[in-house]
Amino acid sequence: MHGLVNKALQSFISDAFGGVVWHDVAQHSGITQLLGADGFEAMQSYDDSLTESVIEAAVILLRRPRDSLLEDLGTYLISHERMEPLRRLLRFGGVSFTDFLYSLDELQGRSHLAVPDLALPDLVISEAGPDSFLLTCTGGPLGFGHVMVGILRALADDYGALVVLEHRGMQRADRADGTPGTVDLIGIEVHDPAYHAGRRFDLATEAAQ
Amino acid sequence: MMEGDLRQPGFHLGPGALGQLMPMYLSLDSACRIRGAGPTLLKLMGEGAIGKPLEEVFTLRKPRNAAQASVLLRAQRLQMSLRGTPATTFKGTAVPLLGDGVLLNLSFGFGVRDAVREHGLSATDFADTDLAIELLYLYEAKTAVMGELTRMADRLRGARVRAEEQAATDPLTGLGNRRAMEAALDRLLRGGEGFALLHIDLDYFKQVNDTLGHSAGDHVLAEVASRLRRSVRAGDLVARVGGDEFVILLAGVLDRAALARVGATIYDHMRLTITHEGHPCPVGLSIGAVLVGPGSDQGEAALVSLADLALYASKRAGRGRMMLWNADQSVSQELARADGAERRIMTG
Numbered sequence: 001m002h003g004l005v006n007k008a009l010q011s012f013i014s015d016a017f018g019g020v021v022w023h024d025v026a027q028h029s030g031i032t033q034l035l036g037a038d039g040f041e042a043m044q045s046y047d048d049s050l051t052e053s054v055i056e057a058a059v060i061l062l063r064r065p066r067d068s069l070l071e072d073l074g075t076y077l078i079s080h081e082r083m084e085p086l087r088r089l090l091r092f093g094g095v096s097f098t099d100f101l102y103s104l105d106e107l108q109g110r111s112h113l114a115v116p117d118l119a120l121p122d123l124v125i126s127e128a129g130p131d132s133f134l135l136t137c138t139g140g141p142l143g144f145g146h147v148m149v150g151i152l153r154a155l156a157d158d159y160g161a162l163v164v165l166e167h168r169g170m171q172r173a174d175r176a177d178g179t180p181g182t183v184d185l186i187g188i189e190v191h192d193p194a195y196h197a198g199r200r201f202d203l204a205t206e207a208a209q
Numbered sequence: 210m211m212e213g214d215l216r217q218p219g220f221h222l223g224p225g226a227l228g229q230l231m232p233m234y235l236s237l238d239s240a241c242r243i244r245g246a247g248p249t250l251l252k253l254m255g256e257g258a259i260g261k262p263l264e265e266v267f268t269l270r271k272p273r274n275a276a277q278a279s280v281l282l283r284a285q286r287l288q289m290s291l292r293g294t295p296a297t298t299f300k301g302t303a304v305p306l307l308g309d310g311v312l313l314n315l316s317f318g319f320g321v322r323d324a325v326r327e328h329g330l331s332a333t334d335f336a337d338t339d340l341a342i343e344l345l346y347l348y349e350a351k352t353a354v355m356g357e358l359t360r361m362a363d364r365l366r367g368a369r370v371r372a373e374e375q376a377a378t379d380p381l382t383g384l385g386n387r388r389a390m391e392a393a394l395d396r397l398l399r400g401g402e403g404f405a406l407l408h409i410d411l412d413y414f415k416q417v418n419d420t421l422g423h424s425a426g427d428h429v430l431a432e433v434a435s436r437l438r439r440s441v442r443a444g445d446l447v448a449r450v451g452g453d454e455f456v457i458l459l460a461g462v463l464d465r466a467a468l469a470r471v472g473a474t475i476y477d478h479m480r481l482t483i484t485h486e487g488h489p490c491p492v493g494l495s496i497g498a499v500l501v502g503p504g505s506d507q508g509e510a511a512l513v514s515l516a517d518l519a520l521y522a523s524k525r526a527g528r529g530r531m532m533l534w535n536a537d538q539s540v541s542q543e544l545a546r547a548d549g550a551e552r553r554i555m556t557g
Contacts, residue, residue: 004357038364042357085353092346095332113343114350203332203345204325 001051001141002118006040008083009051012076013058021061029057045117048141048179055143067146067167074150078158089114090155091201096193097161101125101133121181133188138173138181145170145184152188160198164189219307232336233299235313236306237263239278249334250315253297267299268292278303278311287313295327317341322348379449381427382434390448390456394509397458403503405462405471408516409437411453412493412528425485429492436478441471456516465533465544468498472531472545480548493547495523496531 014022022039026032031039031054040046059066078087093103093110103110104123111120121140128134137148149167156163168185224245227234232249241263246254258266263275270288275281287301301315317324321341324330335341377389385393397404411433418426430453437447437455446458462468475494483490497520499512519534522541526532529547 007357041361041364043354043361085349085356088349089346089353092342092349110343110346113347115354202326203330203342204322 001046001048002115003040003042003044003046004115004118006046006051006054007042008077008086009054009073010039011082012073012080013054015080015082016072016076017062021058024061025054025057028061029053051141066143070143070146071150071153074147074152075154076150077147078151078154087155087158088201088205090151091158092203097156097159097163098131098190098193100155100159101135101188101190104135128187131190133190134168135186135188137184137186140182140184142180142182144182145186148184149186152186158199158201160194160196161190162192162195164191230336231314232334233315235263235301235315237278237281237311237313239309239311241275241278241281241311244310249330252330252334253291253328266292268296270298278305281311281313287315289315295323297324297327321345382431382449384434384438384455385446385448387448387450390446390450390458391509393446393448393458394512397460397501398505398507398509400460401504402461403463403505404501405459405468406499406501406512406516407455407457407459407471407531408497408499408513408520409455409457410495410520410524412495412524414453414492417490417492421485421488421490425488425490428485429483429490432483433479433492433494437475440475440478463500463502465500465542468500468533469531469544472496472498475531476529476545476547493529495520495528496545497521497523497541498531498533498544500533 010022010026013025023032026039029050031050034050035041055066055070058064059069062069077083078090089110090100093107094100102125104125107123108120111118119139121144122138124136124138126134126136135148135152137145140148145167149165152163152165156165166187168187170185171183172180173183174181222230228247232247234245234247235243235250236245238244243254243258243261243263243266245259251258254266263269267289268291269275270290271286272280272284281287281303282305284303287303288298289301290296290298298318298320299315300318301313303311303313306312321344325341325345332342377385377392379386394406411429414426414429417429430449434447434449434455437457441447441457441459445460446456448456450456457471459468459471462471475496479494483492497516497518499516499519501507501512515534519532519541522534523530523532523543526543530543531545532541533544534541
């Protein structure tokens with residue numbers, strides 16, 4: 001898994017639950033022993049099993065269900081100030097939440113332009129009815145669908161849209177290179193695209209951090 | 210249209226449709242007066258710009274002036290900026306309109322980020338086919354990635370400095386450094402079994418360095434280090450503690466005879482003159498020695514200064530010899546000498 005993903009997971013655990021918890025998770029999962037006290041580096045690649053052992057250790061130490069922990073990770077990626085660059089990059093997808101949903105088809109391509117070796121899952125958005133969508137995520141790591149639900153929930157809030165999200169299940173579908181992957185289905189109902197003002201988004205800020 | 214006429218028929222677009230395709234178009238009459246503009250450009254110029262001469266609203270850079278529309282049409286590429294602040298710059302292309310007048314299409318070029326920020330533009334101000342949004346996206350992605358790389362480089366630099374501080378090896382010679390020597394000396398004093406300390410200084414090193422250059426000097430240091438290493442047992446500590454200063458710690462060496470044998474071995478190894486790229490580098494060794502008996506309660510600093518006294522005595526006696534500091538009589542005594550040391554004094 002790309003270091004950016006692993007670094008985000010590390011930041012999430014230490015920002016949301018404290019540096020002490022990250023310290024314990026890193027010890028418990030063997031990260032400290034393997035990578036040293038700094039943990040993951042953003043611009044390196046790591047074996048998928050490392051990511052999995054961090055998630056497992058966090059689930060045990062925090063006594064949290066895996067799915068809800070991953071959904072909180074997704075929310076953190078958008079709403080925490082440390083992750084502001086990521087929120088902005090996703091907001092470039094569209095001027096409204098619905099517009100953004102249509103841009104998800106391009107997310108893989110966009111991310112590829114920025115970080116060529118960041119292997120994001122393939123996302124396909126389809127219309128299931130008026131203001132109703134189905135998002136299919138193919139080739140993500142186990143549990144990616146729940147992270148995506150958290151991301152979508154936080155972004156809907158960011159745009160000021162009133163949205164109902166439903167994780168409709170997951171199937172095992174290994175990637176082309178044989179590594180384990182999944183297909184996640186997420187239902188999205190947009191009840192009101194302009195329910196509240198949302199957060200401001202300027203295309204170009206003073207100094208993009 | 211006549212049959213067989215392959216010319217394209219002209220296009221008829223209303224201002225609304227044109228503005229949707231090109232939100233930064235500018236329509237001029239043949240005297241270069243602004244007749245109309247796309248919605249985004251209109252936002253930047255203000256409604257009052259309509260009807261004014263082009264050069265009242267824009268400063269022209271390429272071409273320098275445009276009294277007539279034909280001048281614009283001849284220019285390969287247009288460059289202009291808004292009069293007043295912010296002086297947003299544009300590049301553009303001019304094409305003739307059917308009938309009369311000129312149509313310009315403008316773009317921000319590399320200044321797109323500044324323009325977007327200064328004029329508060331949003332995605333709807335750009336045509337859907339414009340890559341401006343992708344450019345802004347890439348700018349931010351690049352900045353985020355570079356930020357991560359910079360932070361990583363900072364962490365690595367910090368780690369390297371810490372590693373260097375903790376290092377016990379002299380990179381030039383591969384010997385221990387002063388830190389390694391102090392640690393070993395401390396261990397020997399705690400162990401209390403007695404040992405010998407040799408403080409070694411290179412003779413004539415400065416001359417070699419000055420006349421043959423630093424690389425010759427470095428070569429001499431590395432070669433001397435290797436010869437010293439070969440002169441003692443594998444377990445003995447040999448350290449480079451300064452520019453051309455070395456220390457050897459000999460555990461269990463307790464008497465003058467044993468020390469004298471080590472001195473003879475060192476001078477034997479030093480007998481062949483070191484050469485660098487064919488040039489001889491004639492250096493010698495002055496050695497000050499101290500014997501530390503079992504259970505000695507001497508401190509490190511005191512020991513080192515006694516060895517210094519012996520080294521000084523060696524230098525004063527003519528260099529190229531090992532002097533032992535005799536604590537009982539506060540004098541030093543010669544234990545070993547390099548071949549030709551006497552001759553050196555005469556000529557050196």
